[in-house]
Amino acid sequence: MTLPPRSAPAPSGQPEVEGTAPPPKLLDRMRIHLRTRHYSIRTEEAYVDWARRFILFHRKRHPQDMGAAEVEAFLSYLAVERHVAASTQNQAKAALLYLYKQVLGMDLPWLDEVIQAKRPKRLPVVLTPAEVRSLLMHTEGTPGLVIQLMYGTGLRLMEALRLRVKDVEFARREITVREGKGNKDRVTVLPENLIAPLQAQLQKARALHEKDLAAGLGRVLLPHALAVKYPNADQAWAWQWVFPSPVRSTDPRPDVRTGELLERRHHVYPESVQRGVREAARRAEIAKPVSPHVLRHSFATHLLQAGYDIRTVQELLGHADVSTTMIYTHVLNKGGRGILSPLDAL
Template identity: 65%
Template sequence: MEPSSPTPSAAPPRLLDRVRQEIRLRHYSLRTEQAYVDWVRRFVLFHDKRHPRDMGVVEVEAFLSYLAVERRVSASTQNQAKSALLFLYKAVLEQDLPWLGEIVQAKKGRRLPVVLTQREVRDLLQQLNGTMWLVCSLLYGTGMRLLEGLRLRVKDVEFERREIVVREGKGNKDRVTVLPENLLLPLREQLQRAQAVHRRDLEAGFGEVWLPDALAAKYPRAARAWGWQYVFPGNARSIDPRSGSERRHHLLESSVQRALAAAAHGAGISKPCSPHVRIYSPPVS
């Protein structure tokens, strides 16, 4: 009887899959994963599809200098690309690159912020209605950033104390901001609509929301709990690109940005408006 041939070992994971794996092991956000994978792909294509293990600091410097000199990207964009490539070499390929001091840095210009007057904000909000009006009113009334507002969970709205708890804000810090009195009733009505959506999802066999990995493991039932649902749920369920689970995410940033741009046009505001612009407050005499 002839001995059986050994079972061939599984093929090693491809480079980009290894990048994703290492990012997920460190519980980085999906947005960071997408950005890092994209920069690694661009780096490989820039060097005619050579494998990064056959390249090093010279090739990294050439790519980052190209971004600064030829593409004229912003300093923050170049820094993101640099972080992605350093992660690739240190965490994925386990190679230490020397200090990249010779890289041509994209110059970070100083810009004055766009500031809207209180009248302009009123005119802007008058062009909006429904959910978009409430989202933008919250952003301008509380000082939250766009993603902070869209990621707001039901449990973090404190009606009695008129507070909103912002979780994992800038710098991965929590903070508390004031909930404007004129938004109490509209926000309660929004929660009623969101709860109706959540009930329908539960009846259809869904109803889970994304939770950070540690929380999802520690509290497996929390993903279906009402308190963890988004205040502004999306219009449809979608497939989580990491787990493959069908869930309802929050509203998309782009939908709010488009609505705000259309409102600015309707209000005749020529300044570039975004959810992050500041509101002018006259000095107190």
């Protein structure tokens, strides 16, 4: 869906200047604005999609012609009729906030007053060590290795998939997470049991990379403007993905040097790992809702159960506040906060 440009027409009797490109459409402006500020492709897609839904919901009216009532109506529709989660509603609000304040440059005080959905406080789903063992026994292939890595290191799904060769240090048994949540770097442990499987994975990844180089390709996406500063770094082995996709695809973002759309080999799609977790949980007959993030919860809880300091676990997870890590203490010792039920004392 595209919107008509909001630029004013040329004065009556005055022809438009030939050879000048028309101003970009609103959603294109938003996309360019997000890319200029180095937002991730996933955030870009989400924010542009929420702006598109907001405009379509109000029958293609331009956001400049709308205000607090229309934003409230849209967010209420999401909560009341679509029954979306509070986090989804808040993401929609954040996208509209960005559209008005950053793209349109409209400093609207009412936007900060738009109601913020209150996120419920939920305890995380945590697997027992026996359930984790059963889950891992039913995984296979590259998704299975990613699943083992997530449980063994506490990485988020996208952090695991975005690992590059240079970030895996076998000698020191550590993994460096670059630009994790909150744009922070951190170091976590590399399990000894994964050294051999990861080395085998890197051999397969290198074979794919050499095949791409022979075809005149092999340029991986680099963060920010590193491709301009170091023209050949995107072909270097150190910058390649640890888990490359088996197929090549056209990058939706143009190359920073040439402006062309390049054919690249991206990392493994997150959907394949999510599907692998669901299938493994089904075959293992685990009666809990299991997602890739559950492995991160289980990693933190099992470390605390093993007696590790909560500050250490906080650093491994990359939490800014230890209060976030404290939520994993709910399953320590016995269930029910370690209390012996009076029924068991009879």
